[in-house]
Amino acid sequence: MELTITRPDDWHLHLRDGDLLKAVIPHSANHFGRAIVMPNVKPPVTTTAAAVAYRESILSALPAGSDFTPLMTLYLTDTTSPNEIKLARKSGAVFGVKLYPAGATTNSQDGVTDLFGKCLPVLEQMVEQNMPLLVHGEVTDPEVDVFDREKVFINTILRPLIQRLPLLKVVMEHITTADAVKFVESCKEGFVAATVTPQHLLLNRNSIFQGGLQPHNYCLPVLKREIHRQTIVSAVTSGSKRFFLGTDSAPHDRRNKECACGCAGIYNSPVALSAYAKVFEEAGALDKLEAFTSFNGPDFYGLPRNTSKITLSKSPWKVPDSYSFSFGEIVPMFAGKTLDWKASLN
Ligand SMILES: NC(=O)N[C@@H](CC(=O)O)C(=O)O
Numbered sequence: 576m577e578l579t580i581t582r583p584d585d586w587h588l589h590l591r592d593g594d595l596l597k598a599v600i601p602h603s604a605n606h607f608g609r610a611i612v613m614p615n616v617k618p619p620v621t622t623t624a625a626a627v628a629y630r631e632s633i634l635s636a637l638p639a640g641s642d643f644t645p646l647m648t649l650y651l652t653d654t655t656s657p658n659e660i661k662l663a664r665k666s667g668a669v670f671g672v673k674l675y676p677a678g679a680t681t682n683s684q685d686g687v688t689d690l691f692g693k694c695l696p697v698l699e700q701m702v703e704q705n706m707p708l709l710v711h712g713e714v715t716d717p718e719v720d721v722f723d724r725e726k727v728f729i730n731t732i733l734r735p736l737i738q739r740l741p742l743l744k745v746v747m748e749h750i751t752t753a754d755a756v757k758f759v760e761s762c763k764e765g766f767v768a769a770t771v772t773p774q775h776l777l778l779n780r781n782s783i784f785q786g787g788l789q790p791h792n793y794c795l796p797v798l799k800r801e802i803h804r805q806t807i808v809s810a811v812t813s814g815s816k817r818f819f820l821g822t823d824s825a826p827h828d829r830r831n832k833e834c835a836c837g838c839a840g841i842y843n844s845p846v847a848l849s850a851y852a853k854v855f856e857e858a859g860a861l862d863k864l865e866a867f868t869s870f871n872g873p874d875f876y877g878l879p880r881n882t883s884k885i886t887l888s889k890s891p892w893k894v895p896d897s898y899s900f901s902f903g904e905i906v907p908m909f910a911g912k913t914l915d916w917k918a919s920l921n
């Protein structure tokens with residue numbers, strides 16, 4: 576069986592920098608036309624100038640002949656100025672501003688401590704400039720159970736934010752709960768949308784503990800109960816325009832995953848399209864796959880859809896146990912497993 580679809584984009588991607596960037600970028604460039612590149616590198620990309628420089632380094636790390644296009648983002652801080660948003664829009668290189676609640680996830684320590692107290696003028700300028708806010712939607716209060724952090728974030732931050740700024744475009748990144756699905760579906764279409772990762776469509780929280788601790792299935796927001804996974808699958812395969820592909824592919828060196836205090840993040844770029852195809856096939860919704868992978872994202876961002884194509888074929892392939900580089904190793908999602916669908920650019 577073969578399926579030819581418009582080339583997908585990845586609306587949530589961590590490309591890192593330096594050697595790691597060079598190591599992982601071919602896996603994205605092989606399949607995706609564009610990607611929204613997350614700004615949580617060290618130091619974080621907090622200015623337009625830094626975003627433009629980061630973009631240059633991504634372009635120079637690309638394999639020869641690749642036409643992959645990085646879409647840059649700014650890392651919102653307590654001190655980001657409204658003028659920075661104007662500069663971002665003017666640059667033509669920046670397509671979103673990322674909200675990391677301080678301490679919520681990898682390299683979020685410079686993130687926002689008080690969104691309403693510190694960032695309202697910036698958010699108002701984002702409405703003005705039609706600049707989307709991309710949200711890591713979890714509260715950081717240590718009193719809140721780690722499995723409830725997304726739900727509490729929706730109720731205490733997101734809902735009030737949208738009431739206050741109904742014209743702000745918001746992408747709830749990497750949604751993990753039925754609460755998030757319900758919330759996104761309750762908002763005005765075209766203003767609030769969500770990205771969905773392969774892991775939150777195919778795995779539930781059992782997979783973190785199956786047969787012993789599985790660090791390579793640990794990401795944030797952490798995997799949830801099966802009922803949440805099923806609700807997200809239904810939403811995504813329903814054909815709704817509010818949900819689109821964002822892998823959240825987040826490479827970490829094996830040594831930083833398999834240790835006493837392992838990093839959060841799943842490296843899924845090499846397997847993402849195979850994984851999404853499996854989800855839509857199992858739901859009997861392969862006819863809805865292309866909208867999710869290739870239409871809903873650009874439509875939301877107001878960008879043209881890609882014109883080139885990719886073919887997904889039912890030809891089983893074995894995912895490598897790991898990818899080795901001079902500096903270390905990265906273990907991908909579904910390492911060592913055989914996947915049914917294979918993607919290749921036309
Ligand atoms: N998703 C993750 O578990 N990790 C991401 C950060 C993020 O997207 O929250 C990373 O940068 O490693």
Ligand SMILES: [Zn+2]
Nearest residue numbers: 680711795796
């Ligand atoms: Zn995140």
Ligand SMILES: [Zn+2]
Nearest residue numbers: 589613823825
């Ligand atoms: Zn991410």
